[in-house]
Amino acid sequence: MKLDTSGLESTAPLFGANTVLFDGFKDVPSFDVPKTNDFDGFQKEAIQMVKPAKGTTTLAFIFKEGVIVAADSRASMGGYISSQSVKKIIEINPYMLGTMAGGAADCQFWHRNLGIKCRLHELANKRRISVTGASKLLANILYSYRGMGLSVGTMIAGWDETGPGLYYVDSEGGRLKGTRFSVGSGSPYAYGVLDSGYRYDMSVQEAAELARRSIYHATFRDGASGGVASVYYVGPSGWKKLSGDDVGELHYNYYPVLPSTVEQEMTES
């Protein structure tokens, strides 16, 4: 499997004289794999060893007005919470967002790399790259590193000439187009709230509130999710951060403490 290092070059070549169909594959030396009896088992073990658990909750969905992207902000290392203030929504360019789930370094690096490629595409072709194209570029790169321990579960959300776009891209090389996605260890809980409350024609405020509530409920039940629930909106003129609320405080918004009546008052005699 040849490594695609076109992402690591400072100026990615716009085209090559190679007659091979795939873009970006070059003759780069790859490392020798050790000889074992059970190669598949060895590969699986290697992946499990390197792959950190995707402890997070991120979600994104398309609705009438555009795309809503939301995420929590907790980073965990096993049972230790290493940070409560991680930026999990990455700004690729003024009209495209990416979410982070899996390895933080992997997500950050490859999203920035994708931003470079998108800008180069704009300069070369005098038009913005589509969300389809951007997600495809990222998926191709991740596919070429398949089996080498990258851990990326990201959603690419943006607005292009054809309207709102949302793609799920992961480090296995999968790429799915869709209208509702949630990624991470808290995603089952987020899906429950998101799916039951989703309608296509919501206003921006309603959609943001749905996203916020879904993230909150995921952080309530999932130990690896927490911190701040950030909500972004992507519309025709680009993305805008709508809110960032601490989930501890959000809890009391949804479940305020009711003053209870005291049956017997203890009086001081």
Next chain:
Amino acid sequence: MARYDRAITVFSPDGHLFQVEYALEAVRKGNAAVGVRGTDTVVLGVEKKSTVKLQDSRLSGADNLLLLSCRSVRKIVNLDCHIALACAGLKADARVLINRARVECQSHRLTVEDPVTVEYITRYIAGLQQKYTQSGGVRPFGLSTLIAGFDPYTGVPALYQTDPSGTFSAWKANATGRNSNSMREYLEKNYKETSGQETVKLAIRALLEVVESGGKNIEVAVMTKEHGLQQLEEAEIDAIVAEIEAEKTAAEAAKKAPPKET
């Protein structure tokens, strides 16, 4: 001068790349080709040398196997559903360039999930032509291409030209190959924004300036957004040529008539 035209990587003292200029000469000896852009159509036309008697024009060089007419298409080819190419110069070089361009069109669809724009594929072809002017042991491609097509999103028609040096530019109408200067002069004098059949007529009129009249001497292909590339049959071309001749005689008669009336 003889010392500077062996390896193309060498500049001459007065700044010429002789191999590139010789390649342009080869283009000037090739068959005439013309391209005209209208508001909703782009037309490509090439001069067709009268076929050698024993050559089976049905089978030789068939790029479009679906074409059932008795003439195979040799000179105007599809690069993708929405882009066509005509060229003047060395036909063997053209085959290589066209194949590479076709692969690039599909490769672009694969990596970006979008069809190429006309400008992108022109830039690719021009870049390829330039690469061969700056490498050791190779010679430049001896052809100029006319690339016509529609932008896949905006639907705007476009016409580009590339040449052996690797430069390219967009044109409203252009000609290349044999006698291209006369064709270009004609187009400069008579070009105006046209659409549909008028564009076809303008292209054929320009070609007729330098080519013997008749359907069997010209090949015309019309590119529209809805129908893609359509080759005109010999009979259709003859009909249009007849129309053009009729218009010409009518115009001449109108010019001669007034003096008689006074």
